[in-house]
Amino acid sequence: MTFSIIARCAETGRFGVAVTSSSICVASRCGRWARAGTGAVATQNITDPGLGQLGLDLLAEGYGAEAVLRSLVAARPYAEFRQLAVVDAHGATASHSGARSLGLYKEHHGKGSVACGNLLANDSVPRAMVEAFEHDPGKHLGERLLAGLVAGLAAGGETSPVRSAGLYVVDRFVWPVIDLRVDWHDTPIAELQKVFAEYFPQMDDYIQRAVDPTQAPGYK
Numbered sequence: 001m002t003f004s005i006i007a008r009c010a011e012t013g014r015f016g017v018a019v020t021s022s023s024i025c026v027a028s029r030c031g032r033w034a035r036a037g038t039g040a041v042a043t044q045n046i047t048d049p050g051l052g053q054l055g056l057d058l059l060a061e062g063y064g065a066e067a068v069l070r071s072l073v074a075a076r077p078y079a080e081f082r083q084l085a086v087v088d089a090h091g092a093t094a095s096h097s098g099a100r101s102l103g104l105y106k107e108h109h110g111k112g113s114v115a116c117g118n119l120l121a122n123d124s125v126p127r128a129m130v131e132a133f134e135h136d137p138g139k140h141l142g143e144r145l146l147a148g149l150v151a152g153l154a155a156g157g158e159t160s161p162v163r164s165a166g167l168y169v170v171d172r173f174v175w176p177v178i179d180l181r182v183d184w185h186d187t188p189i190a191e192l193q194k195v196f197a198e199y200f201p202q203m204d205d206y207i208q209r210a211v212d213p214t215q216a217p218g219y220k
Contacts, residue, residue, distance in 0.1 A: 001102060002026060002047075002083075003117030003158060005129045005148040006040040008091045009141040010112055015040040015087065016169035016178070018145035020153070020162045020189055022119075027166020027181040035060065036170040038089060041068075045083035045101045045118045048076065059088055069094035083107075085114045103159060110134050115148065121156030128155035142169045142178045146196055153189050165192045177207060 004019035017040055019031040026044075033052030034040035041055035051072050058068045065088040072086075073079045073096055080098035083105060087093045091112035097105045103119035108126035113133050115126035132151030133144045146167055153162065165188040169178035180195050182188040208216040 001119045001158060001160065002030060002044040003115065003120065003125055003129070003149075003152050004030060004042050004044060004085075005113060005115040005126075005133060005145055005152075006034070006042045006085055006087050007110075007113035007133060007141065007145060007148075008040070008087050008089075009144075010091060011137070012141065012171070013037065013089075014141040014169055014171050014177075016141050016145050016167070017042060018149040018165075018167050019044070020149055020157075020165035022158060022160035022163050024164055025181075025183045026164045027168065027183075031166035031168050031181075032179075034168055034170045034176070036172055036174065039065070039068075040087050041072075042085040042114075042116055043082065044116065045098070045105070046078070046081035048078070048082060051076065051082065051084060055084075055086055059086070064088050064090070065092040065094040069096055072096075083116050083118055085116050087112060087114060113148075115152070117152070117158065119158045119160065121159055125152045125155045125157065128152055140200070142167060142196065142200065145169070146193060149189055150193070161186070162188055165189050167192060167196065171207075173207075173210070175210075177203060 002021040039059035085095040105118040110130035115129035129148040133148040
């Protein structure tokens with residue numbers, strides 16, 4: 001019921017998550033697990049959001065992606081229901097799909113990125129997401145993650161129509177620089193693109209207002 005991509009930008013060190021699902025409010029459970037300077041975690045399928053927070057805490061302690069993934073699988077019961085992915089501060093990735101993941105499930109790893117899905121229409125979806133993400137490495141991480149989400153849908157997406165989507169990116173701050181959600185919509189990815197198109201040109205102004213409002217537009 002979900003497909004997602006998590007990634008690290010090799011040039012800037014940003015981390016982010018893009019996710020969509022046929023379930024309502026998917027980003028609130030699966031799309032918020034990224035921390036500046038630390039890494040990102042995807043937790044989906046039959047979701048335990050607590051694994052996202054635990055994964056970030058382990059990454060912050062200096063554990064690499066593989067070690068964090070092993071710890072997450074062992075940390076709580078019902079690992080066979082979970083689909084997990086991790087990217088660490090060095091861009092290393094790891095993933096797990098439990099034996100009771102829903103429908104057709106698949107993972108695909110790229111350079112500093114990993115895409116996962118379950119109840120997929122076909123097994124090409126995660127690869128299409130990673131390939132789209134890697135197509136233009138000079139773009140902002142948010143743009144690249146969103147391109148991956150769009151490509152996943154174009155490749156077939158999941159077996160049911162998607163209804164919610166989210167995009168979450170962290171930079172060098174304790175707060176996200178991008179945190180956009182569409183919680184229930186007939187075309188949530190297209191709607192997320194519209195929101196992103198409105199927000200992205202203003203993003204640096206909002207960051208500047210936090211860093212130094214005396215130098216920000218409208219605050220001089």
